[in-house]
Structures are given as C-alpha cells and as structure tokens.
Amino acid sequence: MSILTQAHFHNEAAAIARLEAIVWPNGPVCPHCGGIDRITPVKGGRIGLRRCGDCKKQFTCKVGTVFEDSKVPVHKWFQAAHLLASSKKGISSHQLHRTLGVTYKTAWFMSHRLREAMRDDPKGQLGGPGKIVEADETFFVNKKGAPVRRGYAHKMAVMSLVERGGAIRSVVLDRVGRIEVNRIIRRNVHEESRLMTDTAAYYKDRRRFGIAEHEKVNHDQGEYVHGDVHVNTLEGYYSIFKRGMKGVYQHCSEKHLHRYVAEFDFRYNNRSALGVEDTERAANALKGIVGKRLTYRYPNGTAAE
Numbered sequence: 001m002s003i004l005t006q007a008h009f010h011n012e013a014a015a016i017a018r019l020e021a022i023v024w025p026n027g028p029v030c031p032h033c034g035g036i037d038r039i040t041p042v043k044g045g046r047i048g049l050r051r052c053g054d055c056k057k058q059f060t061c062k063v064g065t066v067f068e069d070s071k072v073p074v075h076k077w078f079q080a081a082h083l084l085a086s087s088k089k090g091i092s093s094h095q096l097h098r099t100l101g102v103t104y105k106t107a108w109f110m111s112h113r114l115r116e117a118m119r120d121d122p123k124g125q126l127g128g129p130g131k132i133v134e135a136d137e138t139f140f141v142n143k144k145g146a147p148v149r150r151g152y153a154h155k156m157a158v159m160s161l162v163e164r165g166g167a168i169r170s171v172v173l174d175r176v177g178r179i180e181v182n183r184i185i186r187r188n189v190h191e192e193s194r195l196m197t198d199t200a201a202y203y204k205d206r207r208r209f210g211i212a213e214h215e216k217v218n219h220d221q222g223e224y225v226h227g228d229v230h231v232n233t234l235e236g237y238y239s240i241f242k243r244g245m246k247g248v249y250q251h252c253s254e255k256h257l258h259r260y261v262a263e264f265d266f267r268y269n270n271r272s273a274l275g276v277e278d279t280e281r282a283a284n285a286l287k288g289i290v291g292k293r294l295t296y297r298y299p300n301g302t303a304a305e
C-alpha cells in the first residue's frame, strides 16, 4: 500500500487520532488544570473534543500547540511534515503550496513552523573515549550590505560537528574565528574524543579545545584522507545541504538560514542508517511542533494566523 493512502493524510478524524497519540503518549491530559482522571469525549462535539470532569472545561489535543491557532486541517500538517521529512534536499514553499492546495502564504508558514519543530536543543556532548568527531565549516549566503570580496568575510558560515556514525550539530555564525571555534568545540565535543579537522587557522592549537587527540588533513596540499583521518562525513553532508539550498530553496536570507540548517540536521539525525524511516521521521517532526508556539511573520510583514 502506498504511504500516501494512509487515512491520516486525508481523513481529519484519523489525523486527529494520530496527533493525540503524539501529544498525549500516555493518554489525554487536560491543558487547563492538568487533570487526567476524569476526561470524557464530548458526544456530538467536534472531532476530538473532550471534557475534563475536574475543571469542567472542554479541549482538544490541539490546545497549547501550533495547531490550535492554525486554520489548516491537521491532515494537511501530516502531509507537509511527511514531504519535508522525506525529501532529502527539502521541499520549497511553492511546491508545498501546489501539492497541498493551500495558499503560498500558508505553505510558507507551515514549512517554517515545521523547521522550527525540527530544531532540537542539543543535550550532552558528541563523541567520547576513542570516538571520532569531525569539525568543518562551509560558507553560504551573502550578508546583507557586506561588500563582496575575495575570501569568505562577506558570507555567513555554517559550522558543523559530527560524531562519525552518530549525530550532527550545526550552527550559523556571522564569522568563524578562533574564539567561536574554541567555544563551540569545548561546549559540544567530549574531551576524550578524536577530533578531526582540516588545517584552517582556527583549528591550529588543540590545547585551546582541551580535546585529547586532534588530527588534521591538509586540504591545501591536496590531502583529503590519511588512514581514518578525514572530514568526508561533513563534506558529504554539505554537498546535500548546498544542493538543497541552491536547487530547492534558492532565496534564503541570513535571518532564516539557521532554520534551514536545523532542517538538514534533523533529517541527518533521523536518517535511515540509524533506523529512522520516513513515517517515523515525519512523526518526530510533528512531535517537535507540540509545545513550540512561536509567533511568526510572513515575508510581507503581516502576522501569522
């Protein structure tokens, strides 16, 4: 059976039932008083409407989530999450608008909400005793008003750390220098890891990072691999990222770059090689939406619905 024939992609009751399982993994909770014991469905009420016997108030699983204020039916959110989570290089708001049959504005709003949901707050450090962590950076998106010169000073930087065989963490930086690199590595890389980088100046002195082992490949001299020392995991990641940003997203301002980075990191961290397939990846994206209620503005400056 095609994944797209599944009921929650086109039937609102099925979609809400599935959203309930995501919002309330342990059963319904009253968003008004936190009650869990005396919750009953409201007969004849709208789909998913329940009543709390403790505080006498009514609610659905959408209360307190971004779905509450959105006029978009939940089954379309499932469609959008599936498309964004399963497309390796992302999906443009124009494509979402055509596929979902919603306005461009709504598609833009939905995809940014989903990107925000995909952003996770990093916990703990990458690497560990004997584990390999690669660090590298790529330069992207011209800064507003910055004169275009040789080198990278006029571009935003994306710096990434990846534990080989594990998770990735990327950050957007206005500039890459020793101080930023030092701070990011100290915060995110376990000190007993083997750190692998190229020979860029800001990686010069490993004592500043406090990492046990630091091995480098000299790209300037055409050296990309020696033994297991390389940053090819990140090179591969950046190649997908750049193809997506150039081919799919095309126009991305520096203001939104961190959201796209979160989207690509999310797909990498929920990849097939780690046993996460499309359906679960989409569910994980929707999980992140729950509780993240942010106000957004559309590109034309009007407030989000």
Ligand SMILES: [Zn+2]
Residues within 6 Å of the ligand: 030, 031, 032, 033, 034, 035, 052, 053, 054, 055, 056, 057
């Ligand atoms: Zn209650």
